[in-house]
Amino acid sequence: MTTQLRPGHVSPMRKVPADIPRPEYVGKKVPRTGESDVKTPEIIERMRVAGRIAAQALEEVGKNIRPGVTTDELDRIGHEFMLDHGAYPSTLGYRGFPKSLCTSLNEVICHGIPDDTVVREGDIINIDITAFKDGVHGDTDATFLVGEVDEESRLLVERTREAMTRAIKAVRPGRQLNVIGRVIESYAKRFGYGVVRDFTGHGIGTTFHSGLIVPHYDDPHATTIIEAGMTFTIEPMLTLGTIDYEIWPDHWTVVTKDRKRTAQFEHTLLVTDAGTEILTLP
Numbered sequence: 001m002t003t004q005l006r007p008g009h010v011s012p013m014r015k016v017p018a019d020i021p022r023p024e025y026v027g028k029k030v031p032r033t034g035e036s037d038v039k040t041p042e043i044i045e046r047m048r049v050a051g052r053i054a055a056q057a058l059e060e061v062g063k064n065i066r067p068g069v070t071t072d073e074l075d076r077i078g079h080e081f082m083l084d085h086g087a088y089p090s091t092l093g094y095r096g097f098p099k100s101l102c103t104s105l106n107e108v109i110c111h112g113i114p115d116d117t118v119v120r121e122g123d124i125i126n127i128d129i130t131a132f133k134d135g136v137h138g139d140t141d142a143t144f145l146v147g148e149v150d151e152e153s154r155l156l157v158e159r160t161r162e163a164m165t166r167a168i169k170a171v172r173p174g175r176q177l178n179v180i181g182r183v184i185e186s187y188a189k190r191f192g193y194g195v196v197r198d199f200t201g202h203g204i205g206t207t208f209h210s211g212l213i214v215p216h217y218d219d220p221h222a223t224t225i226i227e228a229g230m231t232f233t234i235e236p237m238l239t240l241g242t243i244d245y246e247i248w249p250d251h252w253t254v255v256t257k258d259r260k261r262t263a264q265f266e267h268t269l270l271v272t273d274a275g276t277e278i279l280t281l282p
Contacts, residue, residue, distance in 0.1 A: 004259050005105055007248055008115030011072055013098050014079045016088060023132050023208065026093040033211045037203055038229035043136060044270055047205060047231060050087065051138030051268050051279030054131040057081040058140055059282045061101070061129070065144045067121040071103035074127065075114035082131050090130035090137050090208050097252060102128035102141070109237050109245055109254040109262045110199050121147040124157055126264045130208065137208050139233050140280035141266040152240065153261055156193065160238045160263040163187050167216075167234050168269060171226060171276045178222035181215040184236045194239035196262070199254065201233040204268055228273050235266030 016022070025031035039047070061078045079100035082089050089100030097113070104112035104126040105119070112126075119125060128141035143157045163184045170183045180201070188195050195217045203212030215222050216236040241260035247253065256262055270277040 005107060005117070005255070007250060007253070008117040010098055010113055010115045013092065014076070014100060016083065016092065020083060020086060020088050021135070022088055023090060023094075023137075025095070025208070029095070031094065031208060033207055033209060035203075035205055035207050035210050037210065037212050037232075038227055039205050039231050043205055044229070044231070046134045046136045047138060047268070047270070047279050050131045050133040050136050051140070052282065053082060053085045053087045053133055054129050054138040054140045055280045055282040056085070057131060058127055058129045058142060061127050062142065062144055065119065065125060065146060067119060067147055069119050071105070071112070071114040071117050071119065074103055075099050075101055078127070078129055087131040087133040090132045090139070094208060102126070104128070104264070106261050107256045107259045109196055109239070109256060110264065111252040111254055113250055113252055119146055122149055124149060124153050124261060124263060128264075128266065136206055137204050138280055139204055139208075139266065139268050141235065141264055143263040143265060155191070156238060156240055156261060157263045159188070159191055159193070160236060161265045163236045163238060164234055164265040164267065167236065168267065168276055168278065171269065171271060173226055173228045173271060173273065175226050176222065177214060177224040177226060178219050180234055181222065182218040185217045188236075188238050194241060194243035196237035196239065196243050198245070199237060201235050203232045205231050226271055228271050230271040231268065231279070233266055233268050235264060237262055237264040
């Protein structure tokens with residue numbers, strides 16, 4: 001395993017041309033929340049576009065992950081891709097977040113801020129990208145292997161993706177929302193992985209986080225009935241050790257308390273009559 005991460009130098013916020021519409025929360029301390037969990041066909045159609053841009057941006061950043069690249073350079077690539085497609089990077093200015101995507105290396109559970117940290121051979125890195133286009137958001141992330149990675153880390157990444165895939169397949173109208181967490185937790189437990197509880201999936205649409213919470217563990221209180229037309233994310237975070245965490249002084253970067261590695265995958269979903277449609281495919 002690599003050495004423990006340290007905060008790096010964060011470059012100035014990247015500019016966005018004035019002709020690209022911003023989400024309502026940019027420049028505010030607190031974003032708007034609250035919208036219908038079930039979306040209109042017109043909103044869904046716009047979310048397909050935003051989701052596709054986010055997925056393509058993630059793919060583009062992924063192509064550039066290699067030993068020696070800085071997380072700030074990955075941020076630049078994702079930022080420019082979204083601007084080139086007329087989308088605003090949703091994280092930029094969200095509650096003051098200073099960058100256009102999140103880069104979470106090794107023991108970082110989520111919300112890592114891109115900086116001058118150099119990505120090294122053997123690392124694993126999660127890239128979390130959200131695109132805002134035509135008034136709606138599309139949110140996705142994936143964990144990438146950097147060069148030759150140890151077997152324990154490789155399996156963690158592979159199984160985290162599988163946990164997300166299984167949870168997506170479990171979504172059906174009429175089921176309770178907690179079926180998602182039940183499927184993820186029962187699968188993760190087979191390998192002794194921790195399932196992060198305090199950071200969850202969420203409703204999404206015209207708001208980045210609508211207020212709907214999607215737990216990744218078996219939460220008896222998550223009894224909301226899944227309906228066709230709902231849109232939300234599933235984004236399990238699995239750990240090799242404890243799920244206890246600390247937050248860096250930047251108020252964003254969340255690291256495992258034991259500094260063991262963690263992985264995450266995410267898609268934005270639309271619930272259909274038959275199951276789901278993944279809105280964040282390239």
